[in-house]
Amino acid sequence: MLKLEGIETYYGASQVLFGVCLEVGAGEVITLMGRNGMGKTTTVRSITGLTPAATGSIRFRNREVRSLPSHRIAKQGLGLVPEGRQVFPNLSVRENLLATAANRDGRSNPWTLQRVFELFPRLQERTSSMGNQLSGGEQQMLAIGRALMTNPALLILDEATEGLAPLIRHEIWECLARLKAEGQAILVIDKSVAALTRLADRHYIIERGRNVWSGNSAELLADKAVQERYLGV
Template sequence: MSTSSATPLLQAEGLHTYYGDSHILRGIDLSIEAGETVSLMGRNGMGKTTTLRSLIGLTPPRRGRITIRGKESTRLNTHQVIRQGIAFVPEDRGIFPNLSVLENLTMAARTGPDGRDEWNLDRVLELFPRLGQRLTNMGNQLSGGEQQMLTIARALMTNPDLIILDEATEGLAPLIRLEIWVVIRHIKSTGIASIIVDKDINALLPICDRNYIINKGEVVYHGRSRELLENPELHKQYLGV
């Protein structure tokens, strides 16, 4: 929310990321402040997932620089990034199919980088009562919506300062989507920052403070939601909607 010149929570400068010889990200600049909610939009295949993967060390950039709270983090591996209070909710959810819901949750539990521990089992089950009814179910016995709830709950169990969500509501039934947006709003209200990728611009814009649009591995637009809301021609130009 803040527009101060405080040190960003996470900042990426000039990221160039490749898959083998394919040059995918071509100088991505992006930053997010503590407590901010930011979207990353763009058509299919433009590099949204690759950007998120680069930020958390899953597909490290070949060039460019990433800092977390002003500290160089470009070469950290994913575990080290997570320990800095950054949680990732990947598109494929990535829950453990042969562990129970309870085990999936408890194995993720940790205090945040500043020792914060307000998110624990009780608190996540309050946010996701459905998971409370499924504690002994195995990960692979859950519906798509329950899997997504479990993945977000697991991210919260790490007491993060930032949650990165790839395709937050993709493939989910309409009512479950609404539930996920309610949860994302709640997360925002607790002061946790989010970077969200989703195809539902109408759901994203009212929640997000700022938005980035990427096209062929470059940021072609970034601005406040109000500007995007008031300029539907920008949607057409960059998003084709």
Template sequence: MSIAPPLLEAQGLEAGYGASQVLFGIDLAIRAGEVVTLLGRNGMGKSTTIKTLIGALTLRKGIVRFGGQETQRLKADAVARLGVAIVPEGRQCFPNLTVREHLVAFADNRSGLRDAWDLQRLYKLFPRLKERENNMGNQLSGGEQQMLAIARALSTNPRLLILDEATEGLAPVIREEIWNCLRQLREAGQTILVVDKYIDRLLGLADRHVVLERGRVVWTGDSAALNADRSVWQNYLGV
């Protein structure tokens, strides 16, 4: 039986800022329906990897394919139109748009999904956003802004959802709501790439993990393997 090619595939990614090189030959593959993590200490290249995948940072070397199409020369808006959505670190909600305006302005279903993310379905996922429907972005708490950032990304009905530190700086009760949301998305078959520091929670969510150290992939494996290999935690994931 033939195996379908990855939805996202990156080979030999090299990138950096000015004279500084950050990534040194990153390889990464995500199949449709998988949840994959990028792990590593701060400053190891996780956010830079994401920027190269979405077209926000020009590659110095390497290939990125999404849905079988090479995307490394495409701008970020063109990559997004192919079905990639990001929940950025820092949320980046618009202060002068209401919750409803955020979700309507970015809504699209380019892939023609039968069970598309519309306003009603987004409000069911995040009832608090329904309650705050007419509030401006700057009138929301940090947790509400994070919910809005996720809902805004989902409103585009992406084939791949990328989350960069989606639980960072949130109160424990709100963080739990975000984890519950991600579990529901996984069960619905959403393909996800996630960066987060709460590894214990990721073990129960993700299919596979990719660990970075100084811009290089130093370990890959499933949750059972990562849970069992505490040397990885000690060498690459500890503070």
């Protein structure tokens, strides 16, 4: 579904990514891991076209998208839950969810307000609340719901549970497990190795903008040296 090969990305004259490779298959949950400042968010921004890659290939749903503007990449079926949530502060929960709603693939069971409210009952309780009136956890639920309302083929979450209370983190992981069970392809960034290894099929670790390790959950859990060296676990 998504395949990155040899991605190199710059901020001005400063190179941040050095040949990053990554692949997400249909229905897979894949993680991108590494310490802060190692290029995870830049990789997401390259995939989505927000910070276009200078060289390499980004193929999404069998189409080369590296040179496309971000809005056209999104329309191919990519849903993003960005770092920092970035909900619309002066729109209500309902308006946030409907703002970018689409069903471009004509799914027979598309994401709707009711389905999002079933996934996150707390949002239904806050339907008329403005985005800036929500707690951090509620904003993250709203950001996930908003991305799902685009009916994405691939859902990307950058720092899925950063800064959230433990109970809210648990609710987010339960949500992602449910989405996986429904066949949703997901690429997720987070720091919780325990939660990610329970959820995901495969993992990629990057260090200073380069791929340094990849494998499945059993392999990652068994390799304490990799965890200590690259993840600080």
